[in-house]
Amino acid sequence: MAESTIRTGASVFQYVFSFAPSVDVDRVCAALQTVVSLNAILRTRLVDSRLGILQVVTKGAHCTQRLSGDVQLEKYKRDEKNKALVLGVPLFHSAIIDRKWVLTMHHAIMDHSSLTFLFRDLLSIYHGHAPEMRAPFKKFAEYCLNIDETAAKFFWSSRFKGTPAIFPKVEPGYAPNATQKVTLKITSTRIGVEVSLAHIPSFIEAAWALTAGAYANSESVAFGQVLSGRTPGLGLETTLGPMIAILVQLPLLNPRDRSEILQWNKQLPETVERCIHELFSARAREQPDAVAVEAWDGHLSYLELDEMSDRLAQELRRRGVSPRNPVAFIFEKSHWTIVAIFAIMKAGGACVPIHPANPYARKAAIISSAHINIILVSSAQLASSVDLAPSIFVVNTESISGLSDITGSLDETCSPGDLAYIMFTSGSMGSPKGVMLEHRCLVSSLSSLAQKFTWQPGCRMLQFAAHVWDISMGEIFGALLFGGCLCIPSDEERESGLAKFITSSKVNWAWFTPTVLRTLSPEELPSLQSMISAGEPIGSDFAKTWGRALRLFNGWGPCEASILSSVAELTPESRDPESIGTPVSCAMWIVKYSGNTNELAPIGVIGETLVEGPGVARGYLDDPVRTAASFIPTPAWAPSRAKPKHFYRTGDLAKYQSDGSISFVGRQDSQVKIRGQRFELGELENVLDSCGEVRDVFTATKILKGRTELVAVVVLAKPQLSSRAVLKDVSNGYAEITSQHLRTIRSYVRDRLPSYMVPTVWLTVEQMPRAASGKLDRVAISSWLKAKDLSSVRSAMDSQLATTLTPPSTSEEKLLQSVWSSVLDLPEGQIGRESSFMQLGGDSILAMQVASRCPVAELSLFKEASSDGVASSNAIPEDDHLIEPAIAIPSVLDSRLSKLGHSNPFLRIENIERIFTATDAQAYMLAVDPALTLHGYEGPANK
Incomplete structure (x- = not known):
């Protein structure tokens, strides 16, 4: 009715x-x-x-x-x-x-x-x-x-206990409205002749339940079923023997879908058995005078880059580098970074990039995990790196010019099966995991990408991505292995003058995340002809905005599969602008979403994505357990190959479209992306768990004002609360002690993890809910957090975490306060001289917006520091870490100081009394990436 x-x-x-x-x-x-x-x-x-x-x-x-x-x-x-x-x-x-x-x-x-x-x-x-x-x-x-409603409710509650809730939740008053009628006539079935006609509907119902369950990713399926209400007993009550049949064990893939999926993945790119540096040297012989690198700090031709890296490689070999010796490099954006990378490869070593902004503990953990004995650093990174490894080599003009010339050619000791890179990514077990990428993996992938994107001489590629992100390999080698020019901005230009640099350098190829794209417009970049969006899901508006101005590609691929695995070219008319396209350097398979890789998912059904191909990495460094879990042998359903390849379980959920393209859906684990950086929430939670101030912790991401925020929900270990109510916010009566603990906790995390892994929203509750097993009830916490309004939490949190705010006094400080307020969407009253841009919710992308709005360059590029942080730093004895005249560091610093002295008279050599190594805290505060700060300090330095 x-x-x-x-x-x-x-x-x-x-x-x-x-x-x-x-x-x-x-x-x-x-x-x-x-x-x-x-x-x-x-x-x-x-x-x-x-x-x-x-x-x-x-x-x-x-x-x-x-x-x-x-x-x-x-x-x-x-x-x-x-x-x-x-x-x-x-x-x-x-x-x-x-x-x-x-x-x-x-x-x-x-x-x-x-x-x-x-x-x-x-x-x-x-x-x-x-x-x-x-x-x-x-x-x-x-x-x-006369039905007992209590008994009936108990029966159905018990029947559906533990069944996942339907998502999305149907709003009250929703009424379905059919717009189309589909009639399917089943002309033949494989149901045996012994099955009576009366039982055929049961088979059809079971088939529909399996189909609906596959598309809903649930073993518990609800659908409308009309029953007569007159069904008699089946007469099986006294039958002996098991008669159960678990429906989810039946295969879901029909022959037609299987045939199509096998056809889509029939061809696999050939493995290119070459080394990266071999291909570069061959290219240098073809076009020695062509410009290879145009960086803010210098230009190099192909011949110059080849010869410089040869000389440095010879020095590295002299220091014991071999194919089984990884070498770390820590550089800001510079042409010397490229020299270092090729030198490491030519010496036979594996490149291990480390971000200069990483905390000391993070750097040390990576170096220890990879058993690194030698690090290549820039002049700017020397002071903060001297204690990280037994051997530190500064790569700059003075050190390279002092190296011996190459006599003859370098003996080739590296093979395509040796490691080219070890890329450390976040690990759920609490420590970073090193992805081992062989030369042939990267060369095979790059060759397929070059064919797809038509990389060739004349390509001017922007080197924007951080060196620790695998996309940087696509930028560097995508340009230099195929005759292009690599254009490298300074870190300042990267943050505050990117559009200007791209235009002045005539960049025509770039890789960006959608987050960065939002800070740019096609009108600002007339030279740009092609662009790859990668690292984050792309919105439908990008295809319309950018697809008219240039060739726009949406790329997807995990580091473990060498840069990119699939690509979609997007135009304003693209029907599915968020498609990740078709495989470009591999075969991509979608298996049943249940942890079982032995069954392919039907077309249109969401499942876990597997990557097969020559680009799949060797595994994780010194981690056989995680390697065995993620890098699996050939499944039974896979086609026979002349040379069987590894299969990598990505953990990404996707589905096939009818034309063979793939749509990305999300993650099936706790892996997230912040600012394009992929990491495991488990690693963050392990660090928080190790902090003595924390009893329980839960982390998640949540969209707040259009941005993805990293949220930490914590139960503090020490406060003696009057109550311990589940998921109840700690009352305002404990605000002061709560803010003290949160400052300690946040500082603890910042000292151990990269800035993008530090939560930007902190919630303190009295107690966490727990399941019957005693573990945290993560489902209940997720539901609570999803429903919680965080719009006012950020401002309240910042008020608690900040010390008494000192209002800006100069016109420049007032300008920054106004710009920060606009970019961060915060009241100006919540921004003082002690405020930290990062702690207020900023990041490097927002810093670019700040810089673009500040007409005074030096104000737009302040690095993070605070009077509170300086005051809390441990005092260093006067003679500790003094740089003695006998070592070569003063000569290395001389050119740097002379440059600084032009803009700051206090840094002229005649005005310097002594030079000390910066403390870890100071080095972290002055690191390139983490943050901006509005800071003023008055008074003598020794007080």
């Missing part, structure tokens, strides 16, 4: 019968009147009352309309069905038009099974026989009224 009140004609049955010439129409009408009088349900009307909807049985006799022949049958049927068979009106009508008998009835009083009984009784009465005795409908109504 509810549906009928919304849509006229819904749930109304209508039947038309033609009377044979021998049928007495009057007797039919009389027989029908008798049937109606014997069955109260046919005389029932539904009425609304304060007690709810009631059934009211009327006493009046049923009367069949007798209409004249001038009434059109189809018009009558249409008009009758459109009548409001709703509350208070008769729900059973009959009419006769030219020996056509029309019955109209509402589903609320009649079902299809009842029709059989109605016509059986009608025929009996027509022929003068007594109808069958039937229990009145009121008996069924009485049965329903």
